[in-house]
Amino acid sequence: MMSAPGETSTREGLSAAELRDAWLFLSAADRARGFEMLAHGEADAFFESLPPEAQADLLRTLAPDERRIWMRMLAPDDAADLIQQAPAGEHESLLALLDEPTRKEVNGLLAFAEDQAGGLMNPRYARLRPDVTVDEAISYLRRQAREHLETIYYAYVLDEQRRLLGVVSFRELFAAQPDKTVRDVMRTSFVSVTEDMDQEAVSRLFEQYHLLAIPVVNAQGEMQGIVTVDDIVHVVRREATEDIQKLGGMEALDEPYVKIAFTQMIRKRAGWLSALFLGEMLTATAMGYFETEIARAVVLALFVPLIISSGGNSGSQATTLVIRAMALGEVRLRDWFRVVRREIAAGLALGSILGSIGFCRIMLWQAIGNVYGEHYLLVALTVGGSLIGVVTFGTFAGSLLPFVLRRLGLDPASASAPFVATLVDVTGLVIYFTVASVILRGTLL
């Protein structure tokens, strides 16, 4: 549980924290009423802190004048996000709420995909010329701060062609001798990104370099805008949510679980579930091939769920590890051989552990209750041996699959635990019954 942040309550007795807490469970009308009850200072922060979808929903319930005020309060990148979340039919009327120059900026931003650097970018940033003094730069920025700038924590030094020459942090400017020029104190070795860089890659740069903002430049090195770290926290969390949902064996919901419509959620889940079910039907076919073996030695059927689930579980571990390491940039496509080799070794080790446990379990049950008949030792060897094979194969397949998917240009996170389990189930049955037919031939079979 989250302890309440130390916010002061408004005089009307409703704090922003309380409203936020109840938000998801309120009707649209109650949300509007609660929002109007907030003190003015709190309402600002509250509105800015809402996700873009919720901002769009709230705007719809407000009077036209109010709508204009709140829309104009947003930075251009946040306004673009809001418009992107609203139904297409409302885009024009939302754009019309903005003043002319902002409308142009927002229109420019709407051209970028939401998950690229360009879609996260704010076109407003503090800019400086290289040859002004530090003192002049500070008073210039002080004037710029009065306008609605996204951030003044870094200032960007541009030449006449708007090409990015250097970056100077506000702290550096502040700490520098007032009569030096900006060129003397700016850093010329800096991190920048292009407009089409994937947001996941952008977020890794923020994490590696502990930055508050990263400049976005085009192919000609011309400054386009900045991406700020406060938007990145949201990106990192949303990307993780998408990956987690895919790993759980479904499409990413793209909406909060508590908010998504029931039918839409069923659609996102039924697709993968049906695909996995169709794949899993192969197990019935595989079992059909061994029907005579099962009829002769029913004891074999008893261990089918145990064997195949062990393959599925070990495959799930391997695929989860590899997919996450890929998402974090620790593992690249060309590392596939090293990773798969290591996972085969891991599979042999884990398979031996499970095989030993399985072997001991059968011997123990036999000693207690004589449940597996005269050939119990051979049955125990069959189960133990199959487990080594099935777990090794599961680990191998689970680690290889994300590389194959990435190589094919697909999302490696689709190699979900259920997908790997389904793949491994069929192979697991074949391994099990093959081992059985070798070990038990002439006795049970």
Next chain:
Amino acid sequence: MMSAPGETSTREGLSAAELRDAWLFLSAADRARGFEMLAHGEADAFFESLPPEAQADLLRTLAPDERRIWMRMLAPDDAADLIQQAPAGEHESLLALLDEPTRKEVNGLLAFAEDQAGGLMNPRYARLRPDVTVDEAISYLRRQAREHLETIYYAYVLDEQRRLLGVVSFRELFAAQPDKTVRDVMRTSFVSVTEDMDQEAVSRLFEQYHLLAIPVVNAQGEMQGIVTVDDIVHVVRREATEDIQKLGGMEALDEPYVKIAFTQMIRKRAGWLSALFLGEMLTATAMGYFETEIARAVVLALFVPLIISSGGNSGSQATTLVIRAMALGEVRLRDWFRVVRREIAAGLALGSILGSIGFCRIMLWQAIGNVYGEHYLLVALTVGGSLIGVVTFGTFAGSLLPFVLRRLGLDPASASAPFVATLVDVTGLVIYFTVASVILRGTLL
């Protein structure tokens, strides 16, 4: 793939980006050599951008004088992280590298758990008195900026007892009339956290309020330090990695996949895998109860993997959705009834879809090849009916389990897909054979 950030190369021909790219694959000696080849300005940023473990490893390979320089470059919270990552035997010698006042600060920070606000906190921040003018405040901060402050983007207004009265952003200070007092321009409604708040909850506040830093206060309202957003990007990603690994059915590795020692990784994976295996043994016991049914109607055995994996897959979807929604704060313990009720409805819908597909599949195979004998219709009904039951139960159990774990004070993320699948497998078998005994009594059974 990440496109290279726009960094300038050093004269020696090795850029920080190249070194970072190769880092994980270099020996300790090569890392030290590469690091010494960086230009001075780049080496600073590079060292600061390394994770604490890598910083500790690198320090160990440097000469004692160098070690002192780099250690002293770190902010107190980063120095504390580094020391926490080093073996306990090295803590004293690392602390000895710091100057006396910093050593005291770092010692104070080492008392906090790494995953609490206190463990992320930096004790250095910009502080102001309420009654100075804006102009005085700016020149005071300008002097403070020359010392090694973590951030000057917010200044914190304290009374004589170090109690936090208000917060003023640098931009607000800059944009304000110079002759107003700090008290006039500061915000008294602000977000703050206590030292023992969980880092996951802290990161949600950063995301909701789009903040760059949050002040940490103790129970008496006395200012202790600040948490900055650049540390939070790392926290969000690491927490997601831990949850993903737990959802994959293992302990969180706590180290990068490519770096963790083989035996340690096996330990983290074998524990859960063995526990799941022991649970899954119940399937052999359950199957044992139905041994006579299987002997009489071997056709029933053919669909066992299909039935139980469908329960596992649907349970995996439900548990993944609920765990992630909990981690995001969308779903709380008291919402359990609403969520579980909705999931039962989802389970019935999904089960009906899979049941219909299963029914049609058996009818189709029968029409093509007469593989299921004269009672094929009853077999199809058994499989279809069981699927509805198993998928509904899987979805129900998968959504309920995270709530039960949280209620018991355990980590809901332990309700991994494999764990749920194992639980559902046993129940699935019981459902399947019970439905079979009802539908097939007098014919096949």
